[in-house]
Amino acid sequence: MQPAKHLIALLLLVIATTGLVSTGASAAAFDDAQKEEIEKIVTDYLLENPDVIRQVFGKLRQEDAKREQEAQAERAERSKAALVENKDEVFAADEKLVFGNPEGDVTIVEFLDYNCGYCKQAFGSMLSLVENDKNLRFVIKEWPVLGPQSMEAALVAIAVTREAPDKYWDFHKAMMTLRGTASKESALRVAEKLGISREKLEASYEDKSLLKPIEDNYRLAEALQLSGTPGFVIGDEVIPGFVPASTLQSKLEAVRSCGSTSC
Structure with a gap:
């Protein structure tokens, strides 16, 4: 896979997992053919690089744990x-x-x-x-x-x-x-x-x-x-x-x- 496609796949994965761009907004930005191509790029990339999924969701779990710790600390202070x-x-x-x-x-x-x-x-x-x-x-x-x-x-x-x-x-x-x-x-x-x-x-x-x-x-x-x-x-x-x-x-x-x- 070309480096540019790697970058696109990673960017889309970040968007999908973090919600930086709403589904409606991202869908409106591409026509059907482009969306099919993007989906294929993402699918191929993730199949070739499953560690990326683990890394992303590991990061999300860390962020969730951090937010929960902060919430617990805030409750303890209150x-x-x-x-x-x-x-x-x-x-x-x-x-x-x-x-x-x-x-x-x-x-x-x-x-x-x-x-x-x-x-x-x-x-x-x-x-x-x-x-x-x-x-x-x-x-x-x-x-x-x-x-x-x-x-x-x-x-x-x-x-x-x-x-x-x-x-x-x-x-x-x-x-x-x-x-x-x-x-x-x-x-x-x-x-x-x-x-x-x-x-x-x-x-x-x-x-x-x-x-x-x-x-x-x-x-x-x-x-x-x-x-x-x-x-x-x-x-x-x-x-x-x-x-x-x-x-x-x-x-x-x-x-x-x-x-x-x-x-």
Whole structure:
């Protein structure tokens, strides 16, 4: 193939893969015979030089990865700024509903959904941390994002915090180990087994004010750039998604050491 044709083929390939020229504009620039010739040049060139395709798409993948890294960094900056702005509200909780040590020197906040498999996977880590770290303060933010049944279960949980706050931790543990779908009915059954009045919970469930803390958690989660459960907050960092217990532990130690998760 002549050098000029090589150049044309490469130019057309770049145009096709990067969208520098719209399809309509490029099509209007050539008649049918010219387009057939161009297509043949490109086809022949690519068949003779398949590495060009790999190089072009490799470059595109690199650019996509770079854009995603930049987007993640931007989201992290926005979430960090939102955490500073909403810090008091993020870490706040009725002391009767704080688990572990209410006076602990470090707090973990978890945004969760009772139908979230990753939340249940993380629960073992959270339970271990709470039981073994005597200076850990643990706050739960009910954030039902997985549909109507998750919302029902969360509303029952909020009702439990009002009617029997001393049993909320036991209720939470039972819900996190529940087999099957979390819903209003399954949550009420869990509560009944703990000796909480179903009648009182049913009456409380109808109180529209139960939605308020959940709405607040939605607003906070959105500000913190969380896109799904679980989501954690430790010190000055928002952690989206599941992370192993060892990661959480190292971040706790870092906060105790220097006041930040990244010393």
